[in-house]
Amino acid sequence: MAVTTTNRRVVLDRLPDGALSADCFRSDAAPTPEPGPGEALCRTILLSLDPANRAWMRGRTYRDQLRAGDVMAGYTLSEVVDPGDGPYPAGTIVAGEAGWQEYAALPVAGLQPVVPRGPLSHHMSVLGITGLTAYFGLLDVGRPQAGDTVAVSAAAGATGNVVGQLAKAAGARVVGISGADAKNRVLEEQLGFDVTVNHRGNLRAALKEACPEGIDVYFDNVGGAVLDAVLPRMAERGRIVCCGTVSQYEQPGMPAGAVGVPSLVITRRLRMEGFIVLDYADRFAAAEADLAARLADGALRALEDVVDGLDAAPAALVGMLAGENVGKRLVRVAEDPA
Ligand SMILES: NC(=O)c1ccc[n+]([C@@H]2O[C@H](COP(=O)([O-])OP(=O)(O)OC[C@H]3O[C@@H](n4cnc5c(N)ncnc54)[C@H](OP(=O)(O)O)[C@@H]3O)[C@@H](O)[C@H]2O)c1
Numbered sequence: 001m002a003v004t005t006t007n008r009r010v011v012l013d014r015l016p017d018g019a020l021s022a023d024c025f026r027s028d029a030a031p032t033p034e035p036g037p038g039e040a041l042c043r044t045i046l047l048s049l050d051p052a053n054r055a056w057m058r059g060r061t062y063r064d065q066l067r068a069g070d071v072m073a074g075y076t077l078s079e080v081v082d083p084g085d086g087p088y089p090a091g092t093i094v095a096g097e098a099g100w101q102e103y104a105a106l107p108v109a110g111l112q113p114v115v116p117r118g119p120l121s122h123h124m125s126v127l128g129i130t131g132l133t134a135y136f137g138l139l140d141v142g143r144p145q146a147g148d149t150v151a152v153s154a155a156a157g158a159t160g161n162v163v164g165q166l167a168k169a170a171g172a173r174v175v176g177i178s179g180a181d182a183k184n185r186v187l188e189e190q191l192g193f194d195v196t197v198n199h200r201g202n203l204r205a206a207l208k209e210a211c212p213e214g215i216d217v218y219f220d221n222v223g224g225a226v227l228d229a230v231l232p233r234m235a236e237r238g239r240i241v242c243c244g245t246v247s248q249y250e251q252p253g254m255p256a257g258a259v260g261v262p263s264l265v266i267t268r269r270l271r272m273e274g275f276i277v278l279d280y281a282d283r284f285a286a287a288e289a290d291l292a293a294r295l296a297d298g299a300l301r302a303l304e305d306v307v308d309g310l311d312a313a314p315a316a317l318v319g320m321l322a323g324e325n326v327g328k329r330l331v332r333v334a335e336d337p338a
Contacts, residue, residue, distance in 0.1 A: 001334070003043070003081050007032040009101035010313055012072045015057055019250050020321060022314035025072060033105040035084030041105050042078035044098050047310070047331040048124050049317050050075065051246040058249065062276075072100035072313070075129065077120055079337050088113060091337065093120065095128075100313050102333060117292050120336045125328035126162055126295055126302045127288050133243060133277040134162035135287045138219060139170075141275050142241040146171030148216035149235070151207070153199070153226045154246060156183035158328035161191060161303045163219045168192050169299055172217070175210050177203070177226060179323040186326055191301060203229040214238065222247045231261065234268055242274035250321065303327030 006029045013026040035041045056066045056073060066073060076098040080088045086108035088094060094111040098104035114123050125131060137159075144150050150167035154160040155176030164174045164187065176187040176196040184196035197206035199222075207215075207229060214235030220227055223245030234240065248255070265272060280287070294300035305325040307316045313331045320329045 001043075001337075003032060003041070003103070005032055006030075007101055007103045008310055009071050009099075010310055012057070012066055012068060012070050014068045015066070016250075018252075020054055020057070020318055022318050025314040027311055032103045035082055035086075035105045037085060038107055038109065039105045040080050040084050040086045040088055040094075040108050040111065041082035041103060042076075042094060042096065042098055042111075043081045044076045044078050044102055044104070044310075044333040045093075045120060045336060046077045046124050046306075047098075047100060047313060047333055048075040048077075048128070049313065049320050049325075049329045049331060050130075051244060051249055051321065053317055054249040054321055073097065074099050074313075075124075076104075076333075077114065077124055078104070078106075079334075084108075093123075093337075095123065100310060102310065118295075121304050121306060121328075121330060122295065122302050124330055125158060125304050126300060127291055128328075129277060130158035130328055131162050131291050132280070132284060132287055134159045134166060134219075135291060136277055136280045136283070137241045137243050137275055138163050138166050138217070140280070141273050142167075142217040142219060142239050144170045144172045144217050148172045149175060149211050149213060150217040150219065151175040151177060151211065151215045151230060151233075152219040152221070153177040153230075154221035154244075155193070155196065156180075156187055156303075156326050157221065158325075159243060160219070160221055161187065161327060162300070164193050165191055165300050167217070167219075168194075169294070175207075175215070177207075177230075183326055186303070191303065199226050199229075204232070207233045217241065219243060220245075224248055231264055234264070234270055237269050238271075240270060240272040242272060246321070305329045306332050308332050 080092040093114045096111045150172040152163045156178040176193040187193040219241045224247030305327045
């Protein structure tokens with residue numbers, strides 16, 4: 001496909017004041033950039049939508065806060081179309097951070113070449129960051145044993161569905177928590193979850209029924225009220241894997257206090273541990289190979305939720321934060337190269 005002279009982009013027009021809405025963004029067009037020294041021109045194929053996109057608007061995280069007028073930031077899978085003076089020939093598939101635009105001139109130092117194994121979307125779902133997050137968070141931090149009860153929140157989301165599948169493969173009884181009965185049916189009928197509960201109902205009562213022996217490992221993707229309901233169900237020597245707090249990303253500040261938690265942690269001998277997947281970067285290749293082998297032999301399924309076209313990205317991000325997605329939400333910006 002020829003490189004176009006115009007680069008369509010989605011710009012963060014204003015920072016949200018309260019809940020994010022699609023009208024915080026606007027589409028525009030700019031000249032397609034030329035790669036400068038140390039840069040390659042990349043055409044975006046797939047754009048990852050992540051709860052962290054919303055967190056980047058709230059303040060400084062592991063990166064600078066987004067500002068009004070910025071091209072919206074986002075992780076991408078792209079094809080190198082002009083290698084510039086860099087090492088990646090045209091046609092190389094690279095993971096990077098091109099943001100919400102068709103083309104970006106990106107520093108090659110920040111690009112990760114990808115050797116495609118099947119559809120490229122797999123490299124943004126099961127074999128991508130959220131698959132790796134599930135892998136290291138569950139296996140290294142949660143350390144499930146056969147016979148354990150493993151509960152996971154945002155269970156039908158990108159990270160959660162892989163956590164549940166890996167926990168099942170480890171011989172655990174798997175309890176999925178999501179915000180929709182239809183999602184829970186997918187988890188039970190297609191991915192082998194043993195039982196599911198809906199966090200929009202009486203979650204404490206539902207968990208009591210679903211986990212009569214308590215929860216040995218809780219993989220927490222959401223924090224907030226769901227964590228509050230899970231805590232009293234933790235079994236002795238249980239492990240809480242703190243992966244994310246998506247329930248808080250639309251809130252204005254950090255809520256105060258952890259009343260009651262320390263005494264529960266003591267009396268139940270719990271371990272509550274946070275992690276950042278990037279800390280495991282030196283093991284990514286081995287983990288990706290393991291996940292790819294599981295995918296190839298059918299032990300793992302890729303659950304993906306792909307929306308079409310860059311202009312659909314704002315509403316798709318808002319929808320994901322509201323729980324609309326089933327699996328890893330991606331935006332297809334261009335077809336996989338032949
Ligand atoms: N530690 C790390 O290195 C790392 C790396 C990647 C991602 N993460 C974190 O992992 C978590 C999951 O990310 P993901 O990319 O896999 O997203 P995701 O689960 O695909 O999408 C987010 C889901 O969160 C749920 N949710 C939203 N608001 C909620 C609320 N108030 N209460 C309960 N659930 C709510 C929604 O599902 P339902 O409400 O229907 O369940 C929604 O579908 C996020 O917190 C993210 O920040 C951490």
